[in-house]
Amino acid sequence: MHPRPRPRVRRSAAVGIGALALLLVAVPFLPDSGRDGAGRPDLERSAGSGIAPESQAEIERVVAEGESLTVDGRSSTYALAIAATRCAVFEGQRYCLGLGWTTRTQQEAAEALAAALATDPSRAGDVEQPEQTGDLDPTTALRQRAAMSTKDRARVERAELETAARSVAKVWEIRHEIQGVPLPDDFALRHPETAIAARAKPRKHPRAFKILDERHVRPQNLTYYCGPATAQMIGWGWRERRQGQALWADKLHTSTAGTSISDMVRVVNHNTGYDNDDHAGPYVVLDIGDFTYLQWWRLMKRHIHGYKAPIVLHPILHKKFFPYLDDDASGHFQVGRGYRRTQDGSKLIGYFEPWDQSRFDPTEPRIARTQWQSAYKSFRANQAHFQHNLGV
16 A cells, blocks of 8 residues: 555544444444354454465465466467366355456356357457457466466465455455345454444445546557556556556556456555555455446445545447447456436446547547546446456
8 A cells, every 4th residue: 555645644543432432333242252262353364464264275275276287378268268267265255366256156257258268359360350458358368377387377376366365354345235245244253344444434425426636647658558547547646646657557567468457456456545444445356247237336436435436447448338439449447436417317427538549540539538428338338348347
């Protein structure tokens, strides 16, 4: 996490003694433990890595499975999809490598990835390719991971899974508040810190709200830089100073093939303070494939107004969803930063759009950075992406 240039009063400090009193009301009484330690928070997790022993064991299981695989960059795409789709279950929530938190089974996630590979335009050399704006396509993503040494792949996967394990409380809160999934009986015991944070966040949201300065925007410099441009605008909103897109591309490990959403979330967590307890907490990659439109809309309002934090939107950039486009394009990243309900009841989503087709083809119309477009079409564009996930 990175502090803002100016001092900020932390929410946990501002809540103070009153919040501590609320915690006693919000969290069931934790009994004194006997000699067996029952009823006490996991001290090993509290004092160590922040990961419970059972979650660490699950991480090692998934990493070990990867180390035993025999696939490489020359393997068939189907074999790569099956091998790459490995999932861990943390406190009842499933996290799949490269996909994020999902309600799909590992088999369902693997089959969906294999289907996406079969229709991936980047593999069809004789078919006109959509414009590539910088979202890493599935074929390249899998071949990049398979081409790693076993040691490097294990290191990357372990880091991704450890980050996921530390964020499971946030996923449970989203499932509970947005989708109505009951919390586990021991949730307050495992995560007592969430009670104060929940009390400090507003439950009701105004009809319209926005964050981030509309002057702090830039179009992507290169056709495959939607990730670096999105990260630049998010970082600019936090630091209040602009850093070059090449710097963000280096942090994101962006290649000419694009940027992955896992790297987008990692960089937001490591290079801004939007992941702190005053804002959204650790950003996660969340599969919204099972969300209804109203649940997705509720998530937008919760994140933008409740957390005062931007969203890493992850749509497919097609003309039927975005009227300012001249041509269909690839998967894409945008900065979600506002919502609005108009007098006639229409719902709009506000975002910074890094893509400007006129920069690369002067015959095409210019695209403005600041956009207010149909929230429903943005939701459909998110669902139409083969991963149907986003960073929150």
